[in-house]
Amino acid sequence: MSSENAELHHDEHGEHESMSRGKIWKVFAILLGITVIEFIIALWLVPKGHIPLHWANPIYIVLTLFKAFYIVAYFMHLKFERIGLMISIIVPILFIIGLILVLTNESHYWTELR
């Protein structure tokens, strides 16, 4: 067991080097920066009327997906894994998109019921 772990670890070693301390802090800066942008939109741009509320929401969602990408790709290291693992994790997420489409459609029907 132990030698097996060490071997796997050794195989990946070259790829792990890509996540250096400098890179970690860079990803942190990106995540923090995106959060700060979200706060600027929520506390300043929308209340002051610079952008309407129905524009702000899609912007929040896009920014959130960016954050999710950086967390999964760099912090969770998925970007540096084998393509097979990447596909088997990312493709099932399509089911979530399916549920979003189904339930948004359903919620329009609920509106009529209320």
Next chain:
Amino acid sequence: MSAQVSSIDELKTTPWAGGKSPFNVEYGKMMMWFFLLSDAFTFSSLLIAYGALRFSSSTWPAADLIFQSVPGMIDHGAPLVFVGLMTFILIMSSVTMVLAVEAGHRMAKKEVVGWMIATIIGGFMFLGCQALEWTHLHHEGFWWGSIPHELGEYFRHGEATSVTSTHQFANLFFTITGFHGFHVFSGVVINIIITINVLAGTYEKRGSYLMVEKVGLYWHFVDLVWVFVFTFFYLV
């Protein structure tokens, strides 16, 4: 003819040609990924149910009107400041977790312990903040199945107030942040166990700090879920 046969018999070296692991990850790490995928489905279902209920309501309490206090310091007029602090704490503890993983790759035991302890402290700070926020909302009258009597201050000016949607908001808020907080709590407990193992030298003897990586995956996932909870409960 003979040339064709020999090209078929030729040994393939592609990842899926057999004889080696096509994913090149250890069993436990792969299972952690699949567990997290299933957990992602659970959280998505909760958040999508929240979205569907909210879309179908004509009015909904406004986040920046509900969350505008810093418990113990500011009672009113500081929208999203406290949750901003919580978000910062969780992102920060995610960073200390990757730094622990990075130190593990260099087999630097002392650094792993230091960063793990920093991660655990971050986790406790987040849980403390969440406890304060829940207490504050509870004092205002929000809980599972209960809402304040006076709803005017939680709805945007000129919007009709709604008892039904405020009830739905309260139930969904406590269920989803509670489920997330429970994940943070489990994460802290697992982090403590792993740190004890690091201190005991278990992974040094094993020759790899892969366990730190696995618990790191879980911890980043908790951060990832918070990113979505934050957007859909506090911003949108």
